[in-house]
Amino acid sequence: MGNINWRTILRLGLLGSVVALYFSMIGMVEDFSNRNLIGDLLNLGHVLLYAGIAGGALFAAREHSESNTVGRGLIGLATGALGALLPSGLVLLSSAINMRTVFVNVNPALSNIITFGRGVPTGLLLFVLASAVVGLITALFTVLPETWRGPVGKSFGIVIISAVFSDLVRQVLTNIIGSGMVRSLYVGDAYRPLVAAVLFVGLIALFFWLDRRAKQSNETTAIPQTDAKARQAKNRRNIALFLGWGVFLLIAPWILGSFLSQVLFEIGRFVLLGLGLNIVVGYAGLLDLGYVAFFAFGAYTMGILTTTTAINPAPGVFTFWTALPIVVLVGVVFGLLLGFPVLRMRGDYLAIVTLGFGEIIRILALSDWLAPIMGGAQGILKIPNPVFFGLELNSPELMYYLVLAGSLLAAFISIRLRDSRLGRQWMAMREDEDVAEAMGINLVQTKLLAFAIGAGFSALGGAIFAARLSTIFPHSFNLLISINALSLIIVGGLGSIPGVIVGAIALVGLPELLREFQEYRLLMYGILLIVMMLLRPEGFIPAEVFKRELHSDEDTGGPPAVEAQV
Amino acid sequence: MSLLSIKNVTKRFGGLTAVNDLSLEIKDNSISSVIGPNGAGKTTFFNCVTGFYKVDEGSIVFDGEAIHNLRPDLITSKGIARTYQNIRLFSNMSALDNILVGQHVQLHTMWAEAIWQSKRFKDEEAAALAEARRLLSFVGLQGMGDLVAGSLPYGAQRRLEIARALASQPKLLLLDEPTAGMNPNESGEMTHFIRNLRDELGITILLIEHDMRVVMDISEQISVVDYGSKIAEGKPKDIQSNPQVIEAYLGRGAASGLQRQKAK
Secondary structure, eight states, X not given: OOOOOHHHHHHHHHHHHHHHHHHHHTTHHHHHTTSEEETTTEEHHHHHHHHHHHHHHHHHHHHTTTSOHHHHHHHHHHHHHHHTHHHHHHHHHHHHSOOTTTOTTOSHHHHHHHTTTSOHHHHHHHHHHHHHHHHHHHHHHHHSOHHHHHHHHHHHHHHHHHHHTHHHHHHHHHHHHOHHHHHHHEETTEEOHHHHHHHHHHHHHHHHHHHHHHHHHHHHHTSOOOHHXXXXXXXXXXXXXXXXXXXXXXXXXXXXXXHHHHHHHHHHHHHHHHHHHIIIIIITOOOOSOTHHHHHHHHHHHHHHHOSSTTOSSTTTOOHHHHHHHHHHHHHHHHHHHHXXXXXXXXXXXXXXXXXXXXHHHHHHHSSTTXXXXXXXGOBOOOOOOEEXXXXXXXXXXXXXXXXXXXXXXXXXXXXXXXXXXXXXXXXXXXXXXXXXXXXXXXHHHHHHHHHHHHHHHHHHHHHHHHHHSOBOGXXXXXXXXXXXXXXXXXXXXXXXXXXXXXXIIIIIHHHHOGGGGGGHHHHHHHHHHHHHHHOTTOSSOOOOOOOHXXXXXXXXXXXXXXXXX | OEXXXXXXXXXXXXXXXXXXXXXXXXXXXXXEEEEOSTTSSHHHHHHHHTTSSOOSEEEEEETTEXXXXXXXXXXXXXXXXXXXXXXXXXXXXXXXXXXXXXXGGGOOOOHHHHHHTOHHHHHHHHHHHHHHHHHHHHTTOTTOTTSBGGGSOHHHHHHHHHHHHHTTOOSEEEEESTTTTOOHHHHHHHHHHHHHHHHHHXXXXXXXXXXXXXXXXXXSEEEEEETTEEEEEEOHHHHHTOXXXXXXXXXXXXXXXXXXXXXX
16 A cells, blocks of 8 residues: 655645635635536535645655555545544534634625524535545546546536536527527536536546547657658648638637627737737846836827817817827837936836836826816726727727727737847847847847837727727726736747737636625736746746757758858 | 067056066967966956956057047047847847947948938948848858847857957957867867958957967967966967966966976
């Protein structure tokens, strides 16, 4: 049976227990117990309550990799049962004394959930038993052979996640197979138990088959293939992938419906912001915390120029499209204006000054002094929707295309600049400002260009935002937007364009979808950022070092003649 | 004819005079060394020449033009390149990208051209890439161009730093302790390599070095600096026997001891 390390079991069991206690005491378990995932059998509260316990058992079983099946099963049982300790204690304590005056969430309803509604002695025993079984199952999962573990783990994850996002999944399914079929799959928001079971088994089979096919094709390609052929195949795959994504992006709003198009619009808006900030922070290494200011400039300029209220100095002269170049220009000019005073600042000092700048702009927009121009606290109302060749872009589905076009343009410019002399200037400056200067790089020009281009993207985002909402208020441009944009490029991976997109989906898209989590949104942010910093400090999709030497070999078909002279 | 002429340069940091009334002539197409004990002001002197520090007094004339107190990037564009005592590569960029950054002053396309990829931009980038690969193999790093600079072995980083400096096609190359941390074998190779730079590419070289074997082997002219002032100048064998130099390195007692030994 191998050596059992009781200290590890105690540590991990209690750790899982603390997680379960935490989720219980902040009220998440109770809040989400109304959110059924699979019929009446499993709700989101259960998942949160047992997640920590299962995690403890999983790690405990992993630490005992030399133990056999029975040993690991026992370890799982013990760790799981131990995990029930603190929540049980909480239930006992709350049945003896009333804790609600201090801990609002420790109430009979929570006790009911934990004890399966059976009261203190029997219910608590059941809870300990259930925890032990959860521990046992997770521990036995680690005993499964490699070929099974992957498919089972992935399928379980997909079933749970798709159940959590059932709003989204149902919406998509309704658009594809019709609402009648969908209603037969769900009860309320939850899967019917049979559906969940079929889905789980089906997914396991699918993944199993995919893994085997991948292995087989690996074996067949072990026969040496010519490089040209392999490259051709790779190119074809890339093109297919590219076309697939292109088609998906084009038809997405019509599959996903109005609400999800609005979510896509939000993601797109932050992708645009993120791409701009990525140039300033990711490429040039200038930590800018007042980035929302340029977004505000864009929105306000668009608002003032196109609104139909009295604020507009030249009513009816500008449409969305004719105002757009002016908006971007204003953004660029203000980027330069901010750039000049902060040229000599580095790191923390730059962050503080830009932070102040962002706040100044918001307070100016709010002030009575500028109210005749910017509308003060009432903001700017009645900004018309853009009209595209007679088609008024008044729905989320149509505005999505506008933000998509803006994001694609920004991504295109970002990529082209990254791979140019200017991109290298930025990165050299980020790495070592002094040495970059000694390489002949004009730091003033390089920094100003970063600020100006980043600000231009942000202003473009602001203009689209103003045209979508039709009304803008100073409060729409608070610090949180800068923080969000910065977080999403850090989570995605600094300097990485796919990273910006993934970051925007994770930090903007997911919270929009998880409406139930709204109250706990910042908690989720925190957890996500901590987990990410521990597991992938360089971001989800870190920027790759561009491979040039190999590429140029491919292009010229062999080393160029210059090399021979050396 | 002198390529670099430094006249009475003084640099003070508060009360400390790091470089004191220093004058130096570097002949075109020569290899010269600046030596001196730790803290003598050698690196400060380099920093004055490359524009990192503003000089308080005196003048620096390079190729007939006064360059003191110009911005570092302008000085580089006039044809001075340098390496650093503690290697300062762009360590998260690939080796090739490091060299491409070094070529900065040789490239002229506008940034906007990169967006629509004008023909001029494409041609220039292709030429720059070819040149970068040539330099990479010139310093013996072919095949390592795609590696992150910070992950290269120490010796390779030193050579990459030289390649990056060469990429700006300098007339004068300042090397700050190019053989620091190398074993005798490696410094021998480096010596050979530096001499090649002068012989094949015609680049004038000025180096700071502590390894006396390298200094005596390679230099045509040596200047000895102590407490910011030049205390001796001349050919290697003159320097070796100069009592002031020995005193600066070993202290007065040891110097007189040596003198006595010689007398015996």
